[in-house]
Amino acid sequence: MRNLGLISAFAIALAAPAFADPVEGIWKTAKDDNGNFGHIKVSMCGDRICGVLVKSFDSNGDPLESENIGKRIIWNMVPEGDGYYDSGKVWAPDRDKTYSSKMTMNGNKLTIKGCVFGICRNGGTWVRIK
Secondary structure, eight states: OHHHHHHHHHHHHHHGGGGSOTTOEEEEOOOOTTSOEEEEEEEEETTEEEEEEEEEEOTTSOBOOOTTTTOEEEEEEEEEETTEEEEEEEEETTTTEEEEEEEEEETTEEEEEEEETTEEEEEEEEEEOO
């Protein structure tokens, strides 16, 4: 009976990655208004997608000290299937604005779009780095 329990636990552990959403990983953002960019770790937060800034870089690509590291950039994004994500929020640190957003993933590219108070902005295309 003990072996059955170990085998079941092992099988569940192996199957867990199969349930990961394809958008999970590390993404390099498009450059912001200042030419800076970041690396966002995107993961599941319950049944939604969220993302946290893990690294920040200046316009030359040199690491940048930032009080925003560790802050959430994406939250409440709903996976709709086929690379589409909707109904979430994206915070743009360069403008200190939160946008009602949607994302579209195509291969290793993630297009971000969002609106705040009726003003819409293209958040650019992010590139998967991990």
